Amino acid sequence: MLDYHVHALAHGEYSYTRDWIDRYIDCAHQVGVEEIGFCEHDEFIHLIDLDLFKSIRDTGRHNIKLKLGLELDFTMDREELIPESIPTAEYDYIIGSVHFIDGWGFDHPDHKSGYDDRDIDEIYHRYTEILMASSACRQFDIVGHIDLVKIWGHRPRRKSVLAYLDPVLKSIKYHGLAVEINSGGLRKPVGELYPSSAIVERMYDYDIPVTLGSDAHHPEQIGSGLIEAYRCARRAGYQRCVTFSRRVMTVVPLQY
Ligand SMILES: [Zn+2]
């Protein structure tokens, strides 16, 4: 299995040390993950020690392959998505994720009440607009947790989530991006993969490449729910997924 969505720094509460990263690798080894993509949130990029990462990667602990990714917050008003100070050439892939709707951090437990103050279809509509813009910005390789807006279990009323996302999937295909199947949603109130199986089936119809990730924010979460993500991909028809090295996509068999 590969787990392409792993946060060693979580939300800044951990330090980027060899011992800490080795714990992720040890946990991955125990659960059968053979390739880990560490993708810190871009707000913590200054805490990533690139030399240390490369040294750990070259050590080859348990023969697990390590990739260096980044999870970038996409917002409509962010002028400089990837600051020049970020050595993007060093990164294997960049995940573009939408965590904010016009300044509202909808996936944060402290801001959940924002769903009560807005019309749910307006929320889905605006979320989709932002996703659409992110898919066309040409800065990402992978679209992160594409239906994250369902995190607390809110569903649109006027049309299905799939109907909202369909134009976005077409844009993703057009721009040659991959979409991740992220098992982090299984640990949230919604209790589902991001995205749901209906969306994964549509992705397969559009021949959109997939990666898989757990969104682990702790060593013990590595690989969590990934088997379900693999099954979902297979049920939709996928026999291949993709990996990335230095921003180049490679198609590999979906092995699990
Ligand atoms: Zn995220």
Ligand SMILES: [Zn+2]
């Ligand atoms: Zn994440």
